[in-house]
Amino acid sequence: MTNTLLHFQEIIYTYPGQDNPIFVGLNLSIVKNKKTAIIGQNGSGKSTLFLLADGLHKVQKGKIYWKNEELKYNRKFLNRWRQRIGLAFQDPEQQLVAGTVIEDIAYGLANLQLPKAEFEQRLDDAIADFVLQELVNLPLHNLSLGQKRRVALAGVMALKPELLLLDEPTAYLDRRQTQNFMQELDRIHESGTTVVLATHDLDIAYQWADWFLVLHQGQLVMEGEAEAVFSQQELIEELQLGLPTVWQVWQALPKHLRCSENISVPRTVSELNEKLSGTLMQHLSQSRR
Ligand SMILES: Nc1ncnc2c1ncn2[C@@H]1O[C@H](COP(=O)(O)OP(=O)(O)O)[C@@H](O)[C@H]1O
Ligand SMILES: [Mg+2]
Numbered sequence: 001m002t003n004t005l006l007h008f009q010e011i012i013y014t015y016p017g018q019d020n021p022i023f024v025g026l027n028l029s030i031v032k033n034k035k036t037a038i039i040g041q042n043g044s045g046k047s048t049l050f051l052l053a054d055g056l057h058k059v060q061k062g063k064i065y066w067k068n069e070e071l072k073y074n075r076k077f078l079n080r081w082r083q084r085i086g087l088a089f090q091d092p093e094q095q096l097v098a099g100t101v102i103e104d105i106a107y108g109l110a111n112l113q114l115p116k117a118e119f120e121q122r123l124d125d126a127i128a129d130f131v132l133q134e135l136v137n138l139p140l141h142n143l144s145l146g147q148k149r150r151v152a153l154a155g156v157m158a159l160k161p162e163l164l165l166l167d168e169p170t171a172y173l174d175r176r177q178t179q180n181f182m183q184e185l186d187r188i189h190e191s192g193t194t195v196v197l198a199t200h201d202l203d204i205a206y207q208w209a210d211w212f213l214v215l216h217q218g219q220l221v222m223e224g225e226a227e228a229v230f231s232q233q234e235l236i237e238e239l240q241l242g243l244p245t246v247w248q249v250w251q252a253l254p255k256h257l258r259c260s261e262n263i264s265v266p267r268t269v270s271e272l273n274e275k276l277s278g279t280l281m282q283h284l285s286q287s288r289r
Contacts, residue, residue: 003165004067005192005194006030006053009182011062012051022048022218025062030163030196035189037209038198041241044215046198047090050165054087079111086161086193090168092148101151102127102136107157109184122158130154130184145172157188164188164195171203206230206244207267214241227265245273257283 006179010030014021017184022045031037038046051057052064055071056076062072066084071077089095097102105126109119127133130150140148156164166185170178185208199205205212213230214222216239222229230236230247249272250258250265257279266272 003032004029005032005064007065007175008049008052009063009065011052011064012060013048013057014060015048015057021060023052024218026161026218026220028213028220031211032194034194035191035210036194036196036213037205037211038207038213038215039202040200040215040243041239042200043217045168045218046215047262048218049215050087050167050198052166054085055081056087063166077132082161083112083159084161086156086159086164087165088149088156088167088169089154090198092145092152092172095152095155096140097150098140100137100139101132102139104151105155105158109158110157116202122160124215126154128157129157146174146177149173161193164193164258165198166195166200168200169197170201193250201240202244203246206232212241216241218249253259 005027011023011026013026014023026048026049040047042063048057052059055064055073058073064277066081071081084125093154096104098107102123106119111121112119112243114122127136130153132151133145135143135151135200140151143151144245149169149204153166153169169185171183173181183203185195185197197209206226210225212224212226214219214229221239222235226247230243236243246266246269248265257276266275
């Protein structure tokens with residue numbers, strides 16, 4: 001438990017006005033410095049989990065811990081809680097509150113009551129880190145969804161959270177933006193912030209994460225590294241979860257092309273190409289001998 005940042009213990013949660021609970025006795029931990037992906041189909045409970053983690057919804061039963069401290073729902077406590085746990089919403093429109101880009105980032109920072117110099121430094125850094133220089137004075141409603149997402153993320157990162165929860169972060173990004181964003185995530189991870197990604201996009205999760213939590217109808221049905229999770233063929237089919245494309249292509253290859261020594265399963269198309277041309281060359285040179 002020592003490396004656990006966030007822990008859900010026996011959580012029961014039903015949305016107001018609903019008959020059926022989303023979570024019934026959910027137990028789940030988020031571990032420090034592990035690139036974690038929470039995967040599962042739409043409606044499996046990923047967003048609700050994040051909203052509970054950030055104290056935006058209140059559990060009916062069970063406890064949520066940050067390290068050993070239990071979440072309480074008074075304003076002062078929540079303010080402190082949300083400085084450690086940053087949440088970027090699935091829909092950036094729900095997150096952005098102010099008129100312009102710079103006002104929005106400053107709004108969140110103002111809550112920290114920092115000395116003026118540090119406040120300004122953090123504002124400048126957030127703008128530079130997320131390449132928002134040309135957008136700073138634009139009204140938020142003039143931005144594309146992808147740009148809004150960058151602003152929302154800049155606002156969250158300016159608070160320097162220890163844990164960053166990202167809900168479907170690539171939903172509004174095109175391919176190039178997605179790849180840039182994944183690099184950005186690596187940068188955030190390397191800077192020491194633990195990043196958790198919730199996504200129904202298995203390709204994105206598979207490319208990036210070291211650890212996978214699979215949610216299905218509000219239950220944690222599997223947890224582990226990529227190989228351990230995605231090789232559970234029967235369960236994956238039963239859940240109709242699907243498989244990452246690169247994983248599927250790799251598994252479909254003849255075994256002798258996959259099984260050279262020390263070869264790990266590729267995570268991206270370019271890794272797949274690289275490994276495949278490596279093993280093909282090896283194979284050709286062997287068969288010529
Ligand atoms: N505000 C809400 N009120 C009632 N039910 C909701 C609300 N938001 C989500 N749900 C329900 O909770 C379940 C989990 O949803 P959600 O957490 O959004 O899943 P995911 O993010 O994995 O798609 C779904 O059945 C969804 O319909
Ligand atoms: Mg969601």
